[in-house]
Amino acid sequence: MTAERFAALWSSLSPIGRAGGDGGYLRHSWTDADLVCREWFVEEALDRDLEVEIDRNGNLWAWWGEPEGAGAVVTGSHLDSVPHGGGYDGPLGVVSGLLAVDRLRERGVTPTRPLAVVVFTEEEGARFGVPCLGSRLMTGAFDPAKAVRLRDRDGVLLADAMGRAGLDPDRLGPDPERLNRMAAFVELHIEQGRALDHIDAPVGVASAIWPHGRYRFDFAGQGNHAGTTRMSDRHDPMLTLAHTVLAADEVARLHGAHATVGRVDVAPNATNAIAAHASAWLDARAADESTLERLVETIHQRAEERARLDGTRVAMAAESLTGEVEFAGNVSRLAAKELGAPVLPTGAGHDAGVLAGHVDTAMLFVRNPTGVSHAPQESASAADCAVGVERLTDLLARLCQ
Ligand code: GLV
Ligand code: MN
Numbered sequence: 334m335t336a337e338r339f340a341a342l343w344s345s346l347s348p349i350g351r352a353g354g355d356g357g358y359l360r361h362s363w364t365d366a367d368l369v370c371r372e373w374f375v376e377e378a379l380d381r382d383l384e385v386e387i388d389r390n391g392n393l394w395a396w397w398g399e400p401e402g403a404g405a406v407v408t409g410s411h412l413d414s415v416p417h418g419g420g421y422d423g424p425l426g427v428v429s430g431l432l433a434v435d436r437l438r439e440r441g442v443t444p445t446r447p448l449a450v451v452v453f454t455e456e457e458g459a460r461f462g463v464p465c466l467g468s469r470l471m472t473g474a475f476d477p478a479k480a481v482r483l484r485d486r487d488g489v490l491l492a493d494a495m496g497r498a499g500l501d502p503d504r505l506g507p508d509p510e511r512l513n514r515m516a517a518f519v520e521l522h523i524e525q526g527r528a529l530d531h532i533d534a535p536v537g538v539a540s541a542i543w544p545h546g547r548y549r550f551d552f553a554g555q556g557n558h559a560g561t562t563r564m565s566d567r568h569d570p571m572l573t574l575a576h577t578v579l580a581a582d583e584v585a586r587l588h589g590a591h592a593t594v595g596r597v598d599v600a601p602n603a604t605n606a607i608a609a610h611a612s613a614w615l616d617a618r619a620a621d622e623s624t625l626e627r628l629v630e631t632i633h634q635r636a637e638e639r640a641r642l643d644g645t646r647v648a649m650a651a652e653s654l655t656g657e658v659e660f661a662g663n664v665s666r667l668a669a670k671e672l673g674a675p676v677l678p679t680g681a682g683h684d685a686g687v688l689a690g691h692v693d694t695a696m697l698f699v700r701n702p703t704g705v706s707h708a709p710q711e712s713a714s715a716a717d718c719a720v721g722v723e724r725l726t727d728l729l730a731r732l733c734q
C-alpha cells in the first residue's frame with residue numbers, strides 16, 4: 334500500500350461533515366453528515382463486490398464471503414464523531430478495513446472463512462450520550478427499551494432519528510447469533526496520545542483500556558437578579574459547579590487518574606441573572622476500577638460539601654460505565670508477535686473494548702504526531718496510515734486462512 338493510494342480513498346471521505354472553519358467534523362449519528370458517510374461506505378463496499386447488510390442495531394457490515402457463515406473475521410470501527418472532532422478517530426479503521434480487503438486480494442489470499450468490514454453506530458455517544466451504543470446493544474450490554482428513549486440535546490428521540498434513516502427502532506437489541514459467528518475482531522484506530530511518536534513507531538498494539546464512566550451532575554439553586562442580590566443572599570449553582578470542576582481536577586491528579594468536565598448547561602443562561610440550574614457532565618477514567626470508584630465518590634462528596642456552603646442542591650447520576658478491558662486473547666497476542674509492534678494501554682473507549690468480552694479481539698494504533706484527538710488537530714501521515722493498512726492486512730491474512 335502506498336501513501337498515495339491510501340490518500341486517494343481517504344480524500345473521498347474526508348470532505349463529508351466538516352464542522353466549519355476549524356477543520357473539525359460534526360458527524361453525529363443519524364444526522365445528514367452521518368448518513369452521507371454511511372452511503373459512502375455502502376458504495377465503496379459494493380464497488381469491492383462485498384455484500385452489504387445493516388444489522389438490527391443499525392451497524393453496517395460489508396461481507397467478503399457468506400454473512401451467515403461461522404468463524405467470521407471482522408475488522409472496522411466507526412464513522413460518527415464528537416462535535417468538532419478530528420477526521421481520523423473512527424474513519425481510519427473503516428478506510429483501512431476496506432483497503433485491507435484490496436490488499437488481501439492483491440496478495441492472492443483466499444479466505445477460508447467470512448471476512449467483514451463493520452461500521453459501528455454512535456461510538457462516541459456524542460449525540461445520545463451513551464458511547465459504543467451500537468456494539469453495546471449488539472452484545473446485550475445496553476437495554477434497548479432505554480435506548481429508544483434516549484434523546485439528543487434538541488430533544489429528538491433516538492427512535493425517531495433511526496426511523497428517519499429508514500430503520501426500525503423496535504428491532505434494537507442483543508444479536509447473539511451474530512456475535513457467535515464472529516471468531517475475531519480487529520479495530521485499527523488513530524492513537525489518541527503521543528506514545529508511538531515518542532518511540533518513533535508507526536504502529537502499535539493495544540494492551541488494555543482503562544475503565545471509564547460518564548456522570549451527570551445537576552446543580553439547583555435560586556435564580557435571581559445579578560445587580561440587586563447581595564453576595565451573602567445568593568444560592569448560585571454556578572459556584573457549586575465551578576468548585577466541583579476544580580475538585581475533579583485536583584482529585585484526579587491525586588489518584589493518577591483523568592477527570593474532565595467538557596460539557597455544561599446553564600439555565601437561564603443570562604448575563605444579568607444568577608443561574609437557577611446548572612448541569613455538568615464528568616468524564617472519569619482510571620487505571621483500575623476501584624480507583625475509578627474512589628475518584629468519582631470523592632468528587633461527588635466534594636460537590637455535596639460545596640453545595641452545603643452555597644445553599645444549593647446537587648444530584649449525580651451515572652450515564653454509562655465501562656469496565657477495564659485487557660486485550661489478552663490469542664488475536665491480540667498474535668498481533669503483538671507477528672507485527673513486532675510495541676504494546677500500549679489507552680484511556681480511550683472503543684467498540685473493541687465492548688466486543689472483547691465476547692469475541693477474541695485486538696486493536697492496532699497508528700501514530701498521531703500531534704497526540705491530539707477529539708479536536709481538529711488530530712493527525713496521521715498518509716505514509717503511516719499505509720503502514721497501518723499493511724499491518725492490518727498481515728494480521729487478517731493470518732486470521733482468515
Ligand atoms: C471515545 O472515543 C471515548 O473514549 O470517549
Ligand atoms: Mn474512536
Ligand code: MN
Binds near residue numbers: 422
Ligand atoms: Mn473518539
Ligand code: MN
Binds near residue numbers: 457683
Ligand atoms: Mn472511542
